[in-house]
Amino acid sequence: MQLYSLTFLYLFLPVSLALFLITPAKWRSAALFLISIAFYGLSQPDQFLIFCGMLVLQYALSEGLRRTEGSPRLHKAIYVFGIMENAGAMILFSALNQITGRAIPLGTMVVAFTSLGYLVDVYKYDAEYETNFFRFGLFLGFFAKLYRGPLVRIDNLWKKPIPPKPTLEQIGNGLVKFIRGLAKYVLLSVPIGQVCADLKAADELTVVGAWMVMITFAMKIFFDLSGFCDMARGLGLCFGLELPKNFWFPFQSASVTEFFSRFNMTVTEFFHYYVYDNLKSEKPTPLQDALNTSLVCMLAGVWFGIRMNFIVWGLYIAAFILLEKWFLGRYLERIPRFFTGIYTFCVTMLSMVIFSADSLGEMLRYFGAMFGFSAIFSTAETAYDISGSVIPLIAGAVLLTNFMSVLIHKLRRRSPSVGGAYDLVMSTVLLALCTAYLL
Amino acid sequence: MKKAIALFLAAVLTVSGVLALLSGKAFPIPNFGALSSSSFSVGIESFLSENLPERDKLSQLAVRLLYLSGRREFDGVFLGEDGSLLKNIEAPETDTIEASADAIGDFISDHRAGACVMLIPTAVIIKQQEINSAAADRLYNQRHMISEVYADLSGKAVTVDVYQSLFAHRSEYIYYNTEENLTSLGGYYVYSEYASALNLRVRPISDFNIAYAAHGFQGSLASGALGEYASGDFIAMYAYTQYEREYTVTHTAADGTRTVQEGLYDRQTAWNDPTDILLGGLTPITEIETNGPYEEWLLVFGDETAKSWMPFLANHYAHITFIDLAAAPDSMLAAIRVSDYQQVLFAYSADTFLEGAGLDRLTLLTE
Numbered sequence: 001m002q003l004y005s006l007t008f009l010y011l012f013l014p015v016s017l018a019l020f021l022i023t024p025a026k027w028r029s030a031a032l033f034l035i036s037i038a039f040y041g042l043s044q045p046d047q048f049l050i051f052c053g054m055l056v057l058q059y060a061l062s063e064g065l066r067r068t069e070g071s072p073r074l075h076k077a078i079y080v081f082g083i084m085e086n087a088g089a090m091i092l093f094s095a096l097n098q099i100t101g102r103a104i105p106l107g108t109m110v111v112a113f114t115s116l117g118y119l120v121d122v123y124k125y126d127a128e129y130e131t132n133f134f135r136f137g138l139f140l141g142f143f144a145k146l147y148r149g150p151l152v153r154i155d156n157l158w159k160k161p162i163p164p165k166p167t168l169e170q171i172g173n174g175l176v177k178f179i180r181g182l183a184k185y186v187l188l189s190v191p192i193g194q195v196c197a198d199l200k201a202a203d204e205l206t207v208v209g210a211w212m213v214m215i216t217f218a219m220k221i222f223f224d225l226s227g228f229c230d231m232a233r234g235l236g237l238c239f240g241l242e243l244p245k246n247f248w249f250p251f252q253s254a255s256v257t258e259f260f261s262r263f264n265m266t267v268t269e270f271f272h273y274y275v276y277d278n279l280k281s282e283k284p285t286p287l288q289d290a291l292n293t294s295l296v297c298m299l300a301g302v303w304f305g306i307r308m309n310f311i312v313w314g315l316y317i318a319a320f321i322l323l324e325k326w327f328l329g330r331y332l333e334r335i336p337r338f339f340t341g342i343y344t345f346c347v348t349m350l351s352m353v354i355f356s357a358d359s360l361g362e363m364l365r366y367f368g369a370m371f372g373f374s375a376i377f378s379t380a381e382t383a384y385d386i387s388g389s390v391i392p393l394i395a396g397a398v399l400l401t402n403f404m405s406v407l408i409h410k411l412r413r414r415s416p417s418v419g420g421a422y423d424l425v426m427s428t429v430l431l432a433l434c435t436a437y438l439l
Numbered sequence: 440m441k442k443a444i445a446l447f448l449a450a451v452l453t454v455s456g457v458l459a460l461l462s463g464k465a466f467p468i469p470n471f472g473a474l475s476s477s478s479f480s481v482g483i484e485s486f487l488s489e490n491l492p493e494r495d496k497l498s499q500l501a502v503r504l505l506y507l508s509g510r511r512e513f514d515g516v517f518l519g520e521d522g523s524l525l526k527n528i529e530a531p532e533t534d535t536i537e538a539s540a541d542a543i544g545d546f547i548s549d550h551r552a553g554a555c556v557m558l559i560p561t562a563v564i565i566k567q568q569e570i571n572s573a574a575a576d577r578l579y580n581q582r583h584m585i586s587e588v589y590a591d592l593s594g595k596a597v598t599v600d601v602y603q604s605l606f607a608h609r610s611e612y613i614y615y616n617t618e619e620n621l622t623s624l625g626g627y628y629v630y631s632e633y634a635s636a637l638n639l640r641v642r643p644i645s646d647f648n649i650a651y652a653a654h655g656f657q658g659s660l661a662s663g664a665l666g667e668y669a670s671g672d673f674i675a676m677y678a679y680t681q682y683e684r685e686y687t688v689t690h691t692a693a694d695g696t697r698t699v700q701e702g703l704y705d706r707q708t709a710w711n712d713p714t715d716i717l718l719g720g721l722t723p724i725t726e727i728e729t730n731g732p733y734e735e736w737l738l739v740f741g742d743e744t745a746k747s748w749m750p751f752l753a754n755h756y757a758h759i760t761f762i763d764l765a766a767a768p769d770s771m772l773a774a775i776r777v778s779d780y781q782q783v784l785f786a787y788s789a790d791t792f793l794e795g796a797g798l799d800r801l802t803l804l805t806e
Contacts, residue, residue, distance in 0.1 A: 001480045001483070001484070005480075005484055006484055006487040006488060006491065007480060007483045007484050007487060009452060010452055010455050010456035010459065010487055010491065011456045011483065011487070013452060014449065014452050014453040014456055017449070018453075041474070042474075042479075042480050043480070045474060045475050045476065045477055045480075046475075046476075046477070168441065168442040168445045168446065169441040169442060169445070171445040171449070172440075172441035172442060172443075172444035172445030172446075172448070173441055175444065175445060175449070176444060176448075179448070191508075379573070380571075380572060380573040381573040381576065381577075383573070384571050384573035384574060385573075387509045388508065388509050388510045388511070388512070389508050389509065389510065390508050390509045391504065391507060391508040391509075392508065416440070417440060419440075420440025420441065420443070420444065421440070423440075423441075423444055424440070424443065424447060427444065427448060428447070428448070428451070431448070431451065431452075432497065432500070433501075435491065435497055436497040436498060436500045436501035436504075437501050438488075439488050439491070439494055439497055439498050439501065
């Protein structure tokens with residue numbers, strides 16, 4: 001069972017939501033924690049014990065820190081162990097993934113990053129300890145955010161001592177958001193990902209083919225990440241949790257700096273808060289600034305896994321952010337947004353070459369083809385691969401921009417009831433289409 | 440309005456799930472083993488996939504949308520320009536091809552029978568003009584595979600090249616539109632090549648009367664939602680008219696049950712698969728006895744394609760025994776006396792051959 005499975009949609013979600021709603025307030029955290037555990041058990045039975053072990057260990061570390069407040073050395077030792085244990089888990093799972101091809105257990109990266117942030121927060125007295133095991137477990141392992149986040153800080157998640165019983169309006173909003181995320185994944189990311197794979201498998205790499213591989217790859221990644229985050233946010237609302245927004249139309253940014261701040265926002269903010277802000281001095285030298293920015297961007301790449309191309313991707317983005325900060329920015333401000341948009345689009349598409357490459361040779365081959373060093377401009381094969389998924393590609397291209405969002409926002413402002421009717425009809429249609437594709 | 444949305448969507452999700460549960464089909468039972476191995480989750484998913492209300496209409500909707508998107512390949516099945524459904528073949532492991540060819544070679548060496556090998560290309564490669572040229576360029580090269588196998592077996596068996604003949608007749612109705620098999624006409628062309636290769640007198644097509652049945656049927660490839668875009672099929676039954684012939688077809692099921700049918704075609708039974716009209720379908724062992732002037736016995740190791748060409752071979756042999764190696768139990772294979780037969784024929788469609796066709800079980804035939 002996955003978030004995008006029929007089992008989740010038509011059995012697990014209705015049953016778990018009903019159970020959650022009839023649970024008395026004081027047991028609600030425990031109920032939602034058990035729902036999360038049950039979800040994990042059904043979706044990843046072979047990794048269930050690893051996940052539970054991680055949650056228990058993190059709780060033990062939190063309690064250890066809390067109970068050793070009076071013993072600074074032991075307190076610090078536990079803190080350092082916690083940091084190293086989480087970093088070590090990330091490295092270990094990533095390494096196993098690369099060496100053996102074994103998938104990284106679901107949610108372990110999210111749990112490790114979230115726990116790292118929590119340990120820093122409580123150690124520095126920026127947040128209070130969470131002593132309730134169920135609430136702590138939910139903070140780390142709420143089932144909906146295990147796939148792609150968003151990353152949360154404990155102060156942001158627990159604004160109230162117990163998850164409030166969601167109102168019908170919130171559940172309505174949540175279901176609309178969840179179905180929208182589901183549609184992004186099932187109707188856009190998966191078919192566009194197939195186009196990308198087909199184009200990549202072509203015998204000859206053409207100029208058009210190379211650009212289309214990168215554009216479809218970027219679309220696939222975006223609709224995958226933002227789709228899962230929308231699902232998580234929607235389910236969070238249904239269960240009384242407010243999760244932060246993670247994407248804000250990054251591909252229509254006017255600069256790479258703006259792109260970075262709109263793409264995987266909670267991850268970028270996470271590293272800004274825990275790394276950049278801790279490293280920066282009042283008057284940083286350009287070298288310090290460069291190092292700090294590079295480190296944050298590199299870590300944002302590591303979020304996707306500890307692989308050389310993710311690290312290089314982060315450094316590539318950092319290079320443009322620094323270029324814009326020191327030199328390019330003042331020119332970009334004077335150029336019409338349309339052209340800065342094209343510049344950002346090209347830079348980010350080229351970054352996808354680094355992000356997606358399996359080897360240095362492949363990376364160079366794609367860069368060469370994209371800059372026109374391929375002998376062939378396009379082939380019938382490229383056209384065939386694209387022609388098989390025209391609707392998802394057009395829909396995806398439109399939804400990369402805020403065009404529809406602005407339109408619907410205006411519609412809602414002008415007539416809330418029409419906006420509501422739109423939500424109802426669109427959600428029903430998308431649910432039917434997703435179900436049709438999942439059958 | 441948001442309240443209405445919440446209630447409506449929650450009702451849709453809940454009612455759909457409940458209706459699926461009330462469908463009367465067996466719901467997977469959870470136990471520790473099933474839960475810890477994902478098989479419980481997989482079982483529920485397929486239960487829901489099969490029993491959700493309006494699943495057929497939704498499935499049709501998905502295919503329509505994909506079609507509108509420009510898709511002409513659906514789960515490995517191409518929709519041809521002429522309305523035929525053409526199943527794609529994935530490139531196999533070379534080990535499987537070598538192992539199958541070796542199994543045939545070893546069998547021939549062991550039994551010293553006159554042997555003939557006939558690998559029949561599938562519709563997707565013969566009718567490749569019906570699909571997009573870029574897609575056609577990516578098709579698995581069946582012709583090359585057949586040539587390689589024939590080269591491996593050269594000197595051991597007579598090899599029959601049916602590729603050229605089928606390709607020359609590709610615009611005729613030689614493959615079903617919605618079934619992965621040759622039609623009787625396709626079977627006639629295959630038979631002609633076989634007979635020529637073995638110096639048998641090829642009966643001209645004008646020697647046969649043709650009757651038709653099952654007009655407009657849709658085969659297994661059209662199951663699901665693809666049938667909407669596919670042309671229907673029909674069955675052609677070729678009856679030899681030059682001499683009075685009587686045929687007896689005996690079917691032996693896997694449990695040993697034998698049924699006898701008079702004549703090569705059975706139009707009386709309501710078959711699930713209309714192509715079973717031909718020979719009354721194929722069982723693990725199917726035998727044809729003919730009261731003609733011929734005395735030779737033929738042993739055939741083959742697959743479903745035999746329905747199309749074996750009726751024509753019945754005019755050349757006193758007795759034909761067809762064996763489906765993948766379906767016949769060990770004891771049945773062990774009871775076969777290869778020495779009773781003057782000719783052995785291995786005849787498989789390319790995709791069955793690539794999947795192994797159970798040829799490793801040839802070693803069970805000892806006599």
